[in-house]
Amino acid sequence: MKVFLSYAVGPWDAPIAARLRAVAAAYDISILLPDRTALTANGLSVDTQTKIRQSDAVIALITSTAQAPFVSLVNSELQAAAQVNKPVIALIEQGVPIQGLPKDRIVYFNRFDPTAHEQYLINVLGQIRSQQQWKKDLTALGWIAGIALGLVALSQLVSDEK
Amino acid sequence: MAQRSGKGGLPVAVIDTTLLTRLVILDIAQFLPFMFKQILIPPEVKREAYKAPHKGKRRLRKLIAEMVGFFIDCYEADEGVKEILKADLDEGEAAAIAQAESKQSILLTDDKKAFKRAETMQLKVIRTLTVLNMLKEAGAITEVKPYHDKLQGLYLRETDLKRALAEAGEE
DSSP states (O other), X not given: OEEEEEEEOOGGGTTHHHHHHHHHHTTTOEEEOOOOSSOOTTSSOHHHHHHHHHOSEEEEEEOTTOOHHHHHHXXXXXXXXXXXXXXXXXXXXXXXXXXXXXXXXEEEEBTTBTTTTHHHHHHHHXXXXXXXXXXXXXXXXXXXXXXXXXXXXXXXXXXXXX | OOOBOTTXXXXXXXXXXXXXXXXXXXXXXXXXXXXXXXXXXXXXXXXXXXXXXXXXXXXXXXXXXXXXXTEXXXXXXXXXXXXXHTTTSOHHHHHHHHHHHHHTOEEEOOOHHHHHHHHHTTOOEEOHHHHHHHHHHHTSOSOSHHHHHHHTTSSOOHHHHHHHHHHTTOO
């Protein structure tokens, strides 16, 4: 299974993408990351567009520490995912203003409250199951989303310790 | 995309213990500059390679000392990634994958589990047999077969050896 991770996070949360990739790989799930170095006219690199097409699903992660240009890139990547009809779960930290995303794909989370996202995530997974022809294991997708949020919380814990 | 040198030249690679040890035993580690700009060695890999019970330990120390600037110690790996990988890989392999992930470099490993994990993590991974074929292509060695013979018994599959031989045009 391949999951494209579109992300906009602050510097402290930056290792989350690589850590998620390492966790997922242990379960034979590939996390594909965007290449944001050679953007074309639509704001996406050719490599990123290929990866989105190749992926089985897209998970977006936006934290409150993200800079606006990166949030904008996530929006472009999600639009590309929508165009090729990929199932999307958008993990958005509470308080982050986000536009243009369908509400039934958003999971709001609070890094200080590990249960805040649970119902949102259940709802989104239910929507994906009912609206899209999902042929892969939906549990694995929910699990990846949950791990991503766990890594955000862990990043906060480590930051508090320092 | 694997990291390349600024002059559009050779790529940088991270090496793990098994492959480093094999290349030293085969006496071809000194040819790696034909293929790579630098070889990054995580401290965990160096420690394991120096401790491991193999014949080429003295040669390895000498080579690393002589090729300073080519064999480079590296410490950039994310500790979190390393710890996650250490759950089921050994320390050297975990450190090598984490380092390759951090620098987006090529990974050189012969460990089956590490190879698969790194591939799933979208890293470019190269094994000893491919290194041999690349060295032949670069003109550093004339034949791969004698090295294959030396590798017999080192847990390499017969099918892999045959395929590598065919790719080198020595079937």
